Amino acid sequence: MAGTEQLPPQQASTDSAEQPGSPDPREPLSVLLRDMRTSPQGLAAREAARRLTVYGPNTLARRGGRRWPRELAQQFTQPLALLLALAAVLAAATGALALALAILAVIVLNALLAFAQEQQAERAVEALAAFLPDRAAAVRGGVRQEVEATALVPGDVLVVEEGSRICADARLLSGGVEVDLSALTGESVPVFRSADFVDSSGPLLQARELLFTGTTCTGGQARAVVTATGMHTELGRIAALSQRTQREESPLEHQVKRVARLIAVIAVGVGVAFVPLGLASGLSLTATVAFAIGLLVANVPEGLLPTVTLALASGVRALARRGAVVKRLSAVETLGSTRVVCTDKTGTLTENRMRVTTVWTPGGECDLGDAVPAAVPEQVHLLAAAAAACTTATPAAGPDGHPTGDPTELALIDLAARLGEQRPPEERDRQRRAMFRFDPRIKLMTTADAENGDAVVLHTKGAPEELLVHADAVLDRGGERPLTSADRAEVFRTVGSLAQRGLRVLAVARRRLAPGQSPPGGREDAEQHLCLLGLVAMADPARPEVAHAIELAHRAGITVHVVTGDNGLTAAAIAARVGIGHRGMRIVTGTELEAMSEPELDILLARGEEVIFARSSPEAKLRIADALRAAGNTVAMTGDGVNDAPALRRADIGIAMGRSGTDVAREAATMVLTDDNFATIIAAVEAGRRTYDNIRKFIVYIFTHAVPEVVPFLVFALAGGMIPLPLTVMQILAIDLGTDTLPALALGRERAEPGLMDRPPRPRSEGVIQPVMLARAWGFLGLISTALVMGGYFLTLSRGGWHPGDPTGAGTALHLTYQQATTVTWLGIVACQIGTAFAVRTEHASLRSLGVFSNHYLLGGIAFSLTFAAALIYLPPLHSVFGTAALTPLQLATVLPFPFVVWGADELRRALLRRHTSPPTAPRPAPTAPALPEPAADTGHHPLAVLLARHGWSARQLSRALGVSEHAAAGIVAHARRIGAEHGRRAP
Numbered sequence: 001m002a003g004t005e006q007l008p009p010q011q012a013s014t015d016s017a018e019q020p021g022s023p024d025p026r027e028p029l030s031v032l033l034r035d036m037r038t039s040p041q042g043l044a045a046r047e048a049a050r051r052l053t054v055y056g057p058n059t060l061a062r063r064g065g066r067r068w069p070r071e072l073a074q075q076f077t078q079p080l081a082l083l084l085a086l087a088a089v090l091a092a093a094t095g096a097l098a099l100a101l102a103i104l105a106v107i108v109l110n111a112l113l114a115f116a117q118e119q120q121a122e123r124a125v126e127a128l129a130a131f132l133p134d135r136a137a138a139v140r141g142g143v144r145q146e147v148e149a150t151a152l153v154p155g156d157v158l159v160v161e162e163g164s165r166i167c168a169d170a171r172l173l174s175g176g177v178e179v180d181l182s183a184l185t186g187e188s189v190p191v192f193r194s195a196d197f198v199d200s201s202g203p204l205l206q207a208r209e210l211l212f213t214g215t216t217c218t219g220g221q222a223r224a225v226v227t228a229t230g231m232h233t234e235l236g237r238i239a240a241l242s243q244r245t246q247r248e249e250s251p252l253e254h255q256v257k258r259v260a261r262l263i264a265v266i267a268v269g270v271g272v273a274f275v276p277l278g279l280a281s282g283l284s285l286t287a288t289v290a291f292a293i294g295l296l297v298a299n300v301p302e303g304l305l306p307t308v309t310l311a312l313a314s315g316v317r318a319l320a321r322r323g324a325v326v327k328r329l330s331a332v333e334t335l336g337s338t339r340v341v342c343t344d345k346t347g348t349l350t351e352n353r354m355r356v357t358t359v360w361t362p363g364g365e366c367d368l369g370d371a372v373p374a375a376v377p378e379q380v381h382l383l384a385a386a387a388a389a390c391t392t393a394t395p396a397a398g399p400d401g402h403p404t405g406d407p408t409e410l411a412l413i414d415l416a417a418r419l420g421e422q423r424p425p426e427e428r429d430r431q432r433r434a435m436f437r438f439d440p441r442i443k444l445m446t447t448a449d450a451e452n453g454d455a456v457v458l459h460t461k462g463a464p465e466e467l468l469v470h471a472d473a474v475l476d477r478g479g480e481r482p483l484t485s486a487d488r489a490e491v492f493r494t495v496g497s498l499a500q501r502g503l504r505v506l507a508v509a510r511r512r513l514a515p516g517q518s519p520p521g522g523r524e525d526a527e528q529h530l531c532l533l534g535l536v537a538m539a540d541p542a543r544p545e546v547a548h549a550i551e552l553a554h555r556a557g558i559t560v561h562v563v564t565g566d567n568g569l570t571a572a573a574i575a576a577r578v579g580i581g582h583r584g585m586r587i588v589t590g591t592e593l594e595a596m597s598e599p600e601l602d603i604l605l606a607r608g609e610e611v612i613f614a615r616s617s618p619e620a621k622l623r624i625a626d627a628l629r630a631a632g633n634t635v636a637m638t639g640d641g642v643n644d645a646p647a648l649r650r651a652d653i654g655i656a657m658g659r660s661g662t663d664v665a666r667e668a669a670t671m672v673l674t675d676d677n678f679a680t681i682i683a684a685v686e687a688g689r690r691t692y693d694n695i696r697k698f699i700v701y702i703f704t705h706a707v708p709e710v711v712p713f714l715v716f717a718l719a720g721g722m723i724p725l726p727l728t729v730m731q732i733l734a735i736d737l738g739t740d741t742l743p744a745l746a747l748g749r750e751r752a753e754p755g756l757m758d759r760p761p762r763p764r765s766e767g768v769i770q771p772v773m774l775a776r777a778w779g780f781l782g783l784i785s786t787a788l789v790m791g792g793y794f795l796t797l798s799r800g801g802w803h804p805g806d807p808t809g810a811g812t813a814l815h816l817t818y819q820q821a822t823t824v825t826w827l828g829i830v831a832c833q834i835g836t837a838f839a840v841r842t843e844h845a846s847l848r849s850l851g852v853f854s855n856h857y858l859l860g861g862i863a864f865s866l867t868f869a870a871a872l873i874y875l876p877p878l879h880s881v882f883g884t885a886a887l888t889p890l891q892l893a894t895v896l897p898f899p900f901v902v903w904g905a906d907e908l909r910r911a912l913l914r915r916h917t918s919p920p921t922a923p924r925p926a927p928t929a930p931a932l933p934e935p936a937a938d939t940g941h942h943p944l945a946v947l948l949a950r951h952g953w954s955a956r957q958l959s960r961a962l963g964v965s966e967h968a969a970a971g972i973v974a975h976a977r978r979i980g981a982e983h984g985r986r987a988p
């Protein structure tokens with residue numbers, strides 16, 4: 001075979017060797033194939049491997065040089081860094097050189113830390129690519145197989161299908177495809193490319209027989225020979241496109257940045273306000289400025305933003321471990337506020353393992369569930385053969401092979417095999433004269449297949465109600481006869497009864513063309529005058545873990561709507577099996593949805609019921625997503641087809657399937673499920689909530705230390721020289737950038753607080769920093785810490801013999817006592833922050849429910865804090881830098897209870913809170929949901945009253961709320977029950 005020929009040595013010599021396709025991909029196909037040393041059968045596997053080592057992997061190398069120097073430099077120009085720099089300049093100007101140097105050190109340290117954290121966050125997102133290797137279908141050695149896109153080489157034969165991403169430049173060999181070139185040319189309308197066109201002139205990108213890397217196939221099927229890979233592709237040549245895009249800032253990061261800036265402004269304000277205060281209390285200008293700087297430094301939340309970014313990145317990693325790969329950091333926070341999930345059914349709620357259990361023909365029903373009965377009517381055989389002919393899927397070849405294609409079709413091929421009607425896929429494809437692929441909008445698929453020489457038979461399969469529109473005959477025992485309205489009624493009855501069992505039902509039909517007649521060129525001509533062969537019903541078991549996930553979603557106040565292309569009854573049966581619709585379920589078909597006005601749709605979605613949108617189109621998904629978002633919901637929406645891409649983009653979280661979805665859907669989505677499983681969506685919501693909670697925890701933690709840091713300065717300033725300064729600026733820096741950093745990071749890794757999934761979703765508009773958090777940080781934890789710390793300071797001073805007004809400066813008798821007292825203040829704050837770290841680990845629950853020692857990162861962080869503290873207190877060289885002194889055991893003992901007091905006080909506060917307020921729980925059925933125009937209108941009952949009654953309001957409650965007599969209210973309740981029963985019948 002041509003593909004196994006060796007390449008000339010000069011081509012094999014270097015990595016940057018000219019690729020064999022580079023001469024001209026537009027030369028005549030036979031010449032191109034010869035030059036490429038390949039054939040329509042593709043390369044042999046060994047030759048492909050060899051070419052891979054010669055030409056290198058099919059990846060785009062990054063251009064644009066190193067970015068880290070610029071990113072590092074950016075850390076120094078952040079507003080907070082500039083503010084600190086200003087403080088350093090001021091300090092230097094007033095002669096406080098040591099302080100100026102210390103602040104500079106802080107700036108450098110902070111920038112390095114932030115840089116490292118951001119790099120790590122970026123790497124976390126980038127590493128996700130490894131979870132989602134791009135795959136491509138290639139023909140190698142004549143056999144179609146899935147290969148990693150990076151392993152494609154020039155000469156490979158690609159199979160391009162609807163939804164696939166084109167991952168190499170290629171020349172079409174056969175077939176035609178619609179291609180979205182927007183990534184390459186900006187052209188937003190898909191263009192048609194076909195092997196039948198030959199454009200030897202004009203710009204390369206316009207050539208109608210060529211395909212290019214980075215574009216996607218939006219329709220059709222074709223085979224193409226790869227002419228260039230990696231950096232030799234057109235995309236590779238366009239250097240600008242291969243540069244890494246900037247990491248987008250998440251709304252949360254943006255919010256935190258804003259808050260940090262606001263606090264910085266307040267810090268400056270407090271600092272400036274201190275100057276007249278300091279001067280008035282008799283301080284020198286130098287000292288006043290030094291203290292003002294101290295206040296500023298104490299208040300600026302330096303480490304906040306990078307810590308948030310890192311927490312989000314660790315959320316991304318946690319999600320990936322659970323099978324949900326997100327593409328941006330912001331998805332983590334959005335997931336946490338998800339209020340509505342719109343899921344499709346097949347493969348997400350179900351296993352996507354279909355098996356035909358029943359076949360219906362006009363001769364009767366044939367049960368094929370467990371085993372094939374001894375005598376299967378001829379009509380069933382005919383139907384199975386026709387259905388299998390109308391497929392493109394390929395069953396597993398051999399025991400180790402993997403089936404490819406639509407599971408519905410694989411089930412039909414399996415049925416044919418069970419009935420002895422199977423034909424090898426190659427033969428099926430050889431006989432095919434034309435094909436109209438499955439179109440999710442019309443829910444039909446048709447093939448034209450040769451039979452017995454030149455006779456052609458059209459085979460159509462699809463949704464029964466769609467197919468019946470185009471059928472006018474039926475195959476009965478005696479042969480083809482006209483389809484009567486009684487037949488139609490029976491078919492619909494059968495579809496209903498099969499669907500109610502949760503089975504997916506397809507109708508199969510055929511039309512024989514006259515001998516010698518060529519297949520119709522258009523779909524509409526092909527799909528008419530069909531002769532119905534019968535119905536196939538297939539079972540697709542619900543995934544076992546979904547029921548629990550739905551229960552969890554309901555507890556968490558999340559509504560789950562099913563948006564499916566399948567029959568409403570089938571979907572409702574499956575949905576009911578997994579617990580969807582616990583508060584009432586409604587089936588809305590595609591036609592009903594189309595007839596619905598926007599306000600009607602809004603009302604339907606606001607009712608609190610879960611809706612099955614059946615026989616829905618991709619456009620319907622978009623409409624539903626829009627309506628839900630307009631009502632203020634955070635919406636997660638799943639999708640897998642090319643047509644789902646707009647809805648995936650429009651939803652807050654577009655979710656694509658990693659296994660069964662198309663590349664186009666995966667690209668449009670924010671999150672990709674590597675296991676296609678609904679339960680993973682809920683697990684991701686849980687991880688999102690946990691990450692968001694953790695961010696709030698360390699915000700409280702970081703904010704708390706501001707109070708015990710600021711108050712000592714105020715006490716000093718207001719005391720008019722009677723009380724020496726209890727805490728130095730250097731000591732503040734040692735807390736903010738030393739002892740507090742690791743525990744704050746560790747809080748980002750905290751496990752979920754019990755009841756996390758029993759709360760309602762966070763409103764979209766809610767800010768990350770809530771007044772109640774500030775009250776807890778500043779008004780409770782901060783105040784207690786301050787009282788303890790100041791108590792420790794005065795106790796140490798007075799134990800050493802100090803009285804207000806006594807001099808404590810260098811050289812005085814009380815100087816050591818004073819240094820020990822400031823050290824106690826400092827160590828006191830460190831100790832209180834340890835207590836705070838334990839306290840903020842839960843917001844409502846007692847820490848016992850989480851396990852006191854369960855966060856190992858925090859234990860490590862505290863160990864680091866304590867070591868750092870010990871160094872500052874007991875290493876003499878550090879004494880002069882930080883103004884600390886070695887403490888006596890008694891002084892140490894003063895500080896020892898602090899963490900327990902802070903933590904204990906907060907435990908008490910939470911216990912009281914739990915006793916007096918019930919924790920927020922997910923809402924019960926909303927009794928105030930607006931009412932749909934009810935059938936009640938003609939009975940004279942107020943629609944809202946009926947709705948309330950249907951939501952469980954008793955006659956007495958109704959009579960009180962609406963001011964009607966109890967007798968009238970009882971009538972409304974009875975009426976509501978009747979409607980409920982009718983709905984129940986409509987939606988089992």
Ligand SMILES: Nc1ncnc2c1ncn2[C@@H]1O[C@H](COP(=O)(O)OP(=O)(O)OP(=O)(O)O)[C@@H](O)[C@H]1O
Pocket residue numbers: 343344345346347406408409438440443444445461462463464504505506507563564565566567
């Ligand atoms: N390959 C196919 N050929 C012909 N008809 C099909 C094919 N696959 C599905 N159908 C018909 O079209 C209907 C809708 O299928 P579609 O794949 O759009 O949705 P689905 O997979 O059932 O639902 P979901 O959107 O929940 O995954 C099916 O109920 C079936 O009747």
